[in-house]
Amino acid sequence: xxxxxPPPSSAxxxxxxxxxxxxxxxxxxxxxxxxxxxxxxxLPAHRGFLLAAGLEQALEYLETLRFSDRELEWLAAHxxxxxxxxxxxxRLRFGGDVQAMPEGTLFFPNEPVLRLIAPLPQAQLVExxxxxxxxxxxxxxxxxxxxxxLAKGAPLIDFGLRRAHGAEAGLLAARASYLAGFAxxxxxxxxxxxxxxxxxxMAHSFVQAHTDEADAFERFxxxxxxxxxxxxxxxxxxxxxxxxxxxxxxxxGRGIAIGGxxxxxxxxxxxxxxxxxxxxxxxxxxxxxxxxxxxxxxxLRRLVEAEAPIDTFAVxxxxxxxxxxxxxxxxxxxxxxxxxxxxxRSEGKATWPGRKQxxxxxxxxxxxxxxxxxxxxxxxxxxALLQPVMQAGKRLAAPRPLADVRAAIAGELSRLxxxxxxxxxGAPYPVRISQALLDLAGSVDRSR
Amino acid sequence: xxxxxPPPSSAxxxxxxxxxxxxxxxxxxxxxxxxxxxxxxxLPAHRGFLLAAGLEQALEYLETLRFSDRELEWLAAHxxxxxxxxxxxxRLRFGGDVQAMPEGTLFFPNEPVLRLIAPLPQAQLVExxxxxxxxxxxxxxxxxxxxxxLAKGAPLIDFGLRRAHGAEAGLLAARASYLAGFAxxxxxxxxxxxxxxxxxxMAHSFVQAHTDEADAFERFxxxxxxxxxxxxxxxxxxxxxxxxxxxxxxxxGRGIAIGGxxxxxxxxxxxxxxxxxxxxxxxxxxxxxxxxxxxxxxxLRRLVEAEAPIDTFAVxxxxxxxxxxxxxxxxxxxxxxxxxxxxxRSEGKATWPGRKQxxxxxxxxxxxxxxxxxxxxxxxxxxALLQPVMQAGKRLAAPRPLADVRAAIAGELSRLxxxxxxxxxGAPYPVRISQALLDLAGSVDRSR
Numbered sequence: 001x002x003x004x005x006p007p008p009s010s011a012x013x014x015x016x017x018x019x020x021x022x023x024x025x026x027x028x029x030x031x032x033x034x035x036x037x038x039x040x041x042x043l044p045a046h047r048g049f050l051l052a053a054g055l056e057q058a059l060e061y062l063e064t065l066r067f068s069d070r071e072l073e074w075l076a077a078h079x080x081x082x083x084x085x086x087x088x089x090x091r092l093r094f095g096g097d098v099q100a101m102p103e104g105t106l107f108f109p110n111e112p113v114l115r116l117i118a119p120l121p122q123a124q125l126v127e128x129x130x131x132x133x134x135x136x137x138x139x140x141x142x143x144x145x146x147x148x149x150l151a152k153g154a155p156l157i158d159f160g161l162r163r164a165h166g167a168e169a170g171l172l173a174a175r176a177s178y179l180a181g182f183a184x185x186x187x188x189x190x191x192x193x194x195x196x197x198x199x200x201x202m203a204h205s206f207v208q209a210h211t212d213e214a215d216a217f218e219r220f221x222x223x224x225x226x227x228x229x230x231x232x233x234x235x236x237x238x239x240x241x242x243x244x245x246x247x248x249x250x251x252x253g254r255g256i257a258i259g260g261x262x263x264x265x266x267x268x269x270x271x272x273x274x275x276x277x278x279x280x281x282x283x284x285x286x287x288x289x290x291x292x293x294x295x296x297x298x299x300l301r302r303l304v305e306a307e308a309p310i311d312t313f314a315v316x317x318x319x320x321x322x323x324x325x326x327x328x329x330x331x332x333x334x335x336x337x338x339x340x341x342x343x344x345r346s347e348g349k350a351t352w353p354g355r356k357q358x359x360x361x362x363x364x365x366x367x368x369x370x371x372x373x374x375x376x377x378x379x380x381x382x383x384a385l386l387q388p389v390m391q392a393g394k395r396l397a398a399p400r401p402l403a404d405v406r407a408a409i410a411g412e413l414s415r416l417x418x419x420x421x422x423x424x425x426g427a428p429y430p431v432r433i434s435q436a437l438l439d440l441a442g443s444v445d446r447s448r
Numbered sequence: 449x450x451x452x453x454p455p456p457s458s459a460x461x462x463x464x465x466x467x468x469x470x471x472x473x474x475x476x477x478x479x480x481x482x483x484x485x486x487x488x489x490x491l492p493a494h495r496g497f498l499l500a501a502g503l504e505q506a507l508e509y510l511e512t513l514r515f516s517d518r519e520l521e522w523l524a525a526h527x528x529x530x531x532x533x534x535x536x537x538x539r540l541r542f543g544g545d546v547q548a549m550p551e552g553t554l555f556f557p558n559e560p561v562l563r564l565i566a567p568l569p570q571a572q573l574v575e576x577x578x579x580x581x582x583x584x585x586x587x588x589x590x591x592x593x594x595x596x597x598l599a600k601g602a603p604l605i606d607f608g609l610r611r612a613h614g615a616e617a618g619l620l621a622a623r624a625s626y627l628a629g630f631a632x633x634x635x636x637x638x639x640x641x642x643x644x645x646x647x648x649x650m651a652h653s654f655v656q657a658h659t660d661e662a663d664a665f666e667r668f669x670x671x672x673x674x675x676x677x678x679x680x681x682x683x684x685x686x687x688x689x690x691x692x693x694x695x696x697x698x699x700x701g702r703g704i705a706i707g708g709x710x711x712x713x714x715x716x717x718x719x720x721x722x723x724x725x726x727x728x729x730x731x732x733x734x735x736x737x738x739x740x741x742x743x744x745x746x747x748l749r750r751l752v753e754a755e756a757p758i759d760t761f762a763v764x765x766x767x768x769x770x771x772x773x774x775x776x777x778x779x780x781x782x783x784x785x786x787x788x789x790x791x792x793r794s795e796g797k798a799t800w801p802g803r804k805q806x807x808x809x810x811x812x813x814x815x816x817x818x819x820x821x822x823x824x825x826x827x828x829x830x831x832a833l834l835q836p837v838m839q840a841g842k843r844l845a846a847p848r849p850l851a852d853v854r855a856a857i858a859g860e861l862s863r864l865x866x867x868x869x870x871x872x873x874g875a876p877y878p879v880r881i882s883q884a885l886l887d888l889a890g891s892v893d894r895s896r
Contacts, residue, residue: 026673109697127651162579165769166620169616191526206472208791209482246617323774327771
């Protein structure tokens with residue numbers, strides 16, 4: 001069966017000023033091609049790279065953009081807009097071209113991740129939702145990639161829906177973290193919508209609802225014989241582990257094997273060692289240990305470096321909210337209008353004008369060696385990162401299967417320079433501004 | 449007209465383990481009443497209070513909870529669940545009772561904000577989405593209230609949709625910040641959905657799309673004569689202010705007045721002073737100055753203390769993402785099942801058992817003096833904060849108008865003890881655990 005529709009991307013998921021500006025553009029016939037680019041101005045503190053994500057949802061938004069009858073009614077009644085402009089909005093569709101870095105491309109500050117060319121009103125209207133979609137998934141994928149690199153191959157699972165910022169954040173965080181290399185998610189809608197593998201264990205309330213912890217474990221095991229994962233820390237973690245050993249022999253006669261146990265509080269490394277020993281001594285060396293509870297990069301690094309016997313890590317809040325960097329300094333800026341390059345010069349927020357491209361070179365070891373940001377017209381050495389993805393409002397290719405994006409990302413991460421791959425603070429990845437772009441910026445400044 | 453429907457709250461916006469546990473509960477006939485409470489374990493760093501928000505969306509979710517045909521089909525095909533359980537889910541509705549603090553109530557760690565009593569499967573299933581809804585709006589309202597207190601009466605506007613974590617976060621952040629005292633939002637869907645006043649100015653791209661900044665200003669003014677707010681910092685803020693003065697006299701003949709100017713970069717206090725002087729010298733003392741750009745509590749405090757001549761503050765990312773505290777350590781925990789009080793004892797995460805109530809007393813000056821957390825059955829001095837809001841799955845009252853909640857919050861904030869009202873780090877607000885509750889916790893611990 002096909003999946004239910006995604007959360008609606010209303011055309012009114014925008015800032016009021018977009019509509020205000022559009023009205024003037026339309027009145028004045030300012031409908032020449034505008035070139036906007038989405039980029040991140042600077043990296044969050046202690047971050048070395050970003051991972052592009054969210055393009056798929058951005059293209060879907062562009063392709064389906066239209067004002068519904070109810071929205072048009074609302075604008076006519078409350079929008080203080082002339083009827084002719086509301087009629088214009090009723091006909092508005094996105095018919096522009098988009099070039100973008102494929103999802104999963106590693107990128108750096110000031111590099112355009114997406115370039116959109118469309119008549120000015122169309123290109124302007126979509127600013128808010130495009131940023132909203134690209135910013136969030138890029139942020140979460142970038143955070144998740146850090147955890148994946150630190151986990152050194154141990155599976156990671158997203159447990160973050162409850163503390164995600166609303167429903168869409170939970171759904172798209174599951175997607176972004178899966179792309180970055182997570183094994184799956186607990187969020188059921190993400191399984192439905194994107195086919196992401198679902199994982200789950202049990203809650204403390206399950207244990208508490210029984211008068212006896214061992215009874216709770218046994219009931220769960222008999223009810224879910226193929227997925228017996230028992231939560232140990234409701235009362236006393238090691239005592240619970242001993243109950244698991246006793247239960248295992250009772251279940252053996254029924255042909256049920258215990259798959260795993262979960263630890264969710266206290267010193268996870270210490271508990272994991274004690275529980276591992278109890279399980280191993282009880283002949284349960286095949287039972288996996290899953291750890292959860294406030295795991296971020298620092299906690300994960302400590303657990304991995306301490307060689308804590310943990311098989312799988314469940315990460316919730318920290319990945320879903322990108323807790324250390326819950327936003328990025330990103331922008332979607334006009335770089336050219338009607339063939340004239342534009343440059344914003346606001347203090348600390350100046351932009352590079354014109355239609356740009358990013359070229360990346362790799363060293364003899366296959367690792368990324370450096371990028372150059374230049375004009376589209378200025379061919380440089382290396383691979384061009386921005387590729388055509390939409391023409392005249394239509395996608396140029398079907399959405400890539402998530403498995404393909406995941407594989408591409410795993411490859412990308414393996415090509416990161418070593419200090420970035422090990423998440424050391426240090427010298428930034430080299431990104432150069434080309435002479436052609438410097439020349440254009442100078443000439444735009446002089447022309448004002 | 450009525451507003452379009454809110455973003456869907458799918459019954460599958462939940463963690464897989466809820467469905468797994470439900471299956472066992474149903475198989476074993478564990479459908480006795482369960483009492484769950486939602487609370488925050490501890491305050492984020494440097495925070496003194498929290499403001500309850502999101503109850504309205506939580507009740508709407510409970511009242512409309514059901515699995516759609518498509519969702520049931522998906523579960524039957526992919527959920528590895530027996531057909532009888534899928535049929536149970538098809539019939540499932542929420543029929544429980546809810547007590548809660550009204551939206552806008554100030555609260556503190558360990559105080560139950562919402563208590564839900566329902567047959568165990570119903571009470572368990574809703575955990576994930578209830579936390580998702582209550583956590584986010586409470587977090588944003590609490591952040592917004594801090595900014596409102598610091599602004600000392602100056603209007604604040606939410607500009608945060610683009611960096612909100614998805615669509616629902618943008619919509620609900622507009623609601624939560626409006627409840628906390630913001631004057632309005634730029635997010636159009638929030639105007640449509642909740643009737644929140646909408647505000648907007650112009651973007652840098654509007655200025656850049658014109659070859660001449662003064663032309664851009666004039667076109668905007670003639671196109672929007674009732675709402676002329678001009679953005680000054682695209683190239684040179686003070687030079688732009690001088691153009692505004694020149695434009696004002698040209699517009700006078702047409703009966704158009706300039707309403708305001710916006711500053712978005714650089715030293716906002718310094719620019720505001722220079723621009724104010726230019727405007728005043730040009731006879732434009734009635735023109736308001738709006739400031740935006742990376743405004744958080746620290747920046748707002750500096751601007752207000754420096755008496756920068758700024759009339760209105762637009763706050764984006766920092767309020768929408770609650771940037772200093774993008775999550776809270778909150779939980780929804782089983783406190784009683786089938787009449788038996790429950791207590792989780794996990795390290796650092798122990799809970800208080802039983803059905804609880806919070807009483808608040810006020811001093812002679814009307815300020816909040818202290819709270820006591822006790823059992824529902826143990827009447828204490830002061831006002832009871834948890835009130836019945838839903839019975840047998842039906843709301844007991846129509847949703848409160850947002851204006852009423854806003855007024856109630858303004859009153860609440862005025863009753864905060866002074867150190868909390870001025871956002872000083874210091875002694876926490878006094879919250880006491882009653883003897884009755886201590887006794888119950890002890891007896892639950894001994895009974896295991």
